[in-house]
Amino acid sequence: MTDYTLAHYQEACDAIEKLAQARPKIGLILGSGLGDLAELMVDAVRIPYDQIPHFPRSGAPSHAGILHVGTLFGQPAVIMQGRVHMYEGYDPQQVTFPVRVMKMLGIESLLITNAAGGINEAYVVGDLMVIDDHIDLAGMTGLDPTRGGHVPEMGPRFTPLNQAYHRDYIQKVQQLAVARGLTLHKGVYSFLVGPSFESPAEIRMLRQMGVDAVGMSTVPEVIVARNAGIKVLAISAITNVAIDDPDAEAITTEEEVWENVKQIIPRLKALVEDFMTDFKD
Ligand code: HPA
Numbered sequence: 001m002t003d004y005t006l007a008h009y010q011e012a013c014d015a016i017e018k019l020a021q022a023r024p025k026i027g028l029i030l031g032s033g034l035g036d037l038a039e040l041m042v043d044a045v046r047i048p049y050d051q052i053p054h055f056p057r058s059g060a061p062s063h064a065g066i067l068h069v070g071t072l073f074g075q076p077a078v079i080m081q082g083r084v085h086m087y088e089g090y091d092p093q094q095v096t097f098p099v100r101v102m103k104m105l106g107i108e109s110l111l112i113t114n115a116a117g118g119i120n121e122a123y124v125v126g127d128l129m130v131i132d133d134h135i136d137l138a139g140m141t142g143l144d145p146t147r148g149g150h151v152p153e154m155g156p157r158f159t160p161l162n163q164a165y166h167r168d169y170i171q172k173v174q175q176l177a178v179a180r181g182l183t184l185h186k187g188v189y190s191f192l193v194g195p196s197f198e199s200p201a202e203i204r205m206l207r208q209m210g211v212d213a214v215g216m217s218t219v220p221e222v223i224v225a226r227n228a229g230i231k232v233l234a235i236s237a238i239t240n241v242a243i244d245d246p247d248a249e250a251i252t253t254e255e256e257v258w259e260n261v262k263q264i265i266p267r268l269k270a271l272v273e274d275f276m277t278d279f280k281d
Helices: 006-019 035-040 092-105 167-180 200-208 219-227 254-277
Strands: 026-030 042-048 066-072 075-081 109-118 128-136 184-191 213-215 231-241
Touching (some): 006 042, 035 042, 035 066, 075 092, 109 254, 128 167, 128 219, 167 231, 167 254, 213 231, 231 254
Parallel strands (some): 026 075, 026 109, 109 231
Antiparallel strands (some): 042 066, 109 213
16 A cells, blocks of 8 residues: 655646646546547646656556646646556555645546446446446455545545535536437446456346446545545446356457447547536536
8 A cells, every 4th residue: 555645746746737837627537538538628738647756657558648737628627648547556545646636736626437337237338327426345345545644635534425426517417418418327336446357246246236337447536536525527438238147158358348438439528528618616
């Protein structure tokens, strides 16, 4: 476990502020395939993660590892193009380090996207789901990102996790989806570290627990954001239907996930654009 102090966050923040003067209001952590939204940012200062002290390096495919500070759809924003995952070997404190740095930069809101396997039997590949709540199986086994040395400047010792997903943002994005004629489910996301996909028995267990979609990211960042008083909107792209039958012929593969992400991206981008354009606070 990495025990960061305030000085670590401050050093990263100072390095960014030296290069980029803008003060972002919204942070975006863009998951698989959505990174090119960053190209739409104007007046952007683009900083590779390896130029930011203590920032984790992104190693996953299609996760570029560039921080963009500028204006996106009219809003002062900071975009993480590429995130790191616990399945790469990072601990939850490293995965969430950038969230606290973005808080220091000034963000009050955080928009997160991810790819997820659909567990709810009503979901099909290509659907979108706004996250309403989560089940943090990793956190329950001791991998809570706020565990360890407490940095009081960053947030309280104990984090309330009701309303971790900002209720007004959920409502807003649901309205935007209706206006666009897009299907947007609202559901419970479960975080598992991975990188193995879930076994069929695990999928059936998750379904019984009330989980609608499962993935390998997002929840650590949401917990740290909530701890820091940041308002979160998180949207999952359902890239595959989780397999719940050990006799099924189909198997879940990374290729399937990437292939299906591509067809979802235009709709997810449209929702992000609408949300940003209409953003108040
Ligand atoms: N399980 C876990 N993570 C995922 C999946 C899945 O089925 N699809 C995309 N990310």
